[in-house]
Amino acid sequence: MLHQRKYILDILTRACMTSCKPVDTSVSPSKVTLLPDHSFSDPT
């Protein structure tokens, strides 16, 4: 088996999301609507 468990855990640790709720797909299949958007407050 080839896996990237360590890399995944490193990235989640860096994003402080190690205890987030997992989802089964990477993108939502429902169509996204374009809304007026705000700049992300902390780009770093």
Next chain:
Amino acid sequence: MHAPTDSHWVVVKRILRYLKGTTFYGFHITQGSSFALHGFTDADWADSIDDRKSMGGYLVFFGQTSISWKSGKQHTIIRSSTEAEYKALAHGTAEVIWLQYLLTDLQVPSVYAPTIWCDNLGATYLSANPIFHACTKHVEVDYHFVRDRVAKKEIQIRFVPSRDQLADVFTKPFPVASFTAFWFKLRVDPLPSA
């Protein structure tokens, strides 16, 4: 990337949650008797709501094991679905040919020319027909590249119905049931220790 917004962050968080869900999964690599390369290429035309660029993707198997794949937005805006498929086919062809050279360097015997499966009939016809259909220069380059490799019998392009198109998963979002069906076909399995 230079102007991130809140909705970008929402999408990134979803990817991180997906990563979390895949922590205890891996690729199953098995010993097989086949040294054949075969690839799948697919595109989803004008999919991006921001700029109407298309998504393209490919997947390459070595025997039973998937060894190379890509999913990405195409760099130029494409005006027909066949052209988007053809561009994906050209990228997939380049990858398969590179892998074929690598296998030759490693003294792995290849009996058959690698097959690339494409679910767009127009693109498969273009790759086989010596009459030039396309009318713009960037298509022409892709066209000549793939045509040349087919004519030299270095690759074969075959049609596959969309339901069996494994590269589909790299071009658009899917509901959970169909998405996880791709996991099975790509031989993504739970890790034994999990």
